[in-house]
Amino acid sequence: MHDHLGGLITDLKILIDKVFKKKSLQVNQITKIKNLVQNVNSSFKEKIIHIMDFTGFSEDFLGNLHAIILRRYVNAERRVTFDYCEEVNKILTSGNLFYIQNNLYLVIQEIVTNDLKYGTGLSAWKISRHKGDIRISLNSRTKALKKQDGAGFGKWSVRNKLLKINGKINQRTINGEFRTILTLPC
Numbered sequence: 001m002h003d004h005l006g007g008l009i010t011d012l013k014i015l016i017d018k019v020f021k022k023k024s025l026q027v028n029q030i031t032k033i034k035n036l037v038q039n040v041n042s043s044f045k046e047k048i049i050h051i052m053d054f055t056g057f058s059e060d061f062l063g064n065l066h067a068i069i070l071r072r073y074v075n076a077e078r079r080v081t082f083d084y085c086e087e088v089n090k091i092l093t094s095g096n097l098f099y100i101q102n103n104l105y106l107v108i109q110e111i112v113t114n115d116l117k118y119g120t121g122l123s124a125w126k127i128s129r130h131k132g133d134i135r136i137s138l139n140s141r142t143k144a145l146k147k148q149d150g151a152g153f154g155k156w157s158v159r160n161k162l163l164k165i166n167g168k169i170n171q172r173t174i175n176g177e178f179r180t181i182l183t184l185p186c
């Protein structure tokens, strides 16, 4: 996200320098500048939200994650439950876990995005301890999917991030019931 914002600002600067040199402004350049400013604006907002999301993680990781998830489902007018135990919250909040928290947060954001895209009805999240691991599960229903659905970069990026924190993911749909299980060592 940071690189993206930096890239947009560089493109804008190059364009403005060009206009300054030529001392003239064409209509298509005005449109380009307007679009770039809009993109910088929304990328900046995204970044602020990301920073705000993070401020509470070092004090109460799952409490804050709960609030973030709730906000997204409420905005999408979807129902959600989010259950977790304090024991796991203590593990994920304690010490200097920034790297794990960051990757886990990004993984969960993508899983929420996919669920909002492809799921329907109530989404039930549960975070618990299971045989010495941390287990994060999501149960929801699947909408009728088109053939090309679900063939994007999200899954790939989720796997990549989980690899960095020794996590595993298992997803399957049985009779229209979609289930994700994330496992993290603790």
Ligand SMILES: Nc1ncnc2c1ncn2[C@@H]1O[C@H](COP(=O)(O)OP(=O)(O)OP(=O)(O)O)[C@@H](O)[C@H]1O
Binding pocket: 111, 114, 115, 116, 117, 118, 119, 120, 140, 141, 142, 143, 149, 150, 151, 152, 153, 154, 155, 156, 171, 173, 178
């Ligand atoms: N409720 C749900 N019902 C069905 N599939 C779901 C649900 N929630 C998440 N998924 C998963 O979302 C996956 C989407 O994969 P992926 O994120 O790679 O593609 P995309 O979202 O279509 O594209 P992109 O992430 O690049 O925008 C599906 O393959 C499926 O496993």
Ligand SMILES: [Mg+2]
Binding pocket: 110, 113, 114, 152, 153, 154, 155
């Ligand atoms: Mg996706």
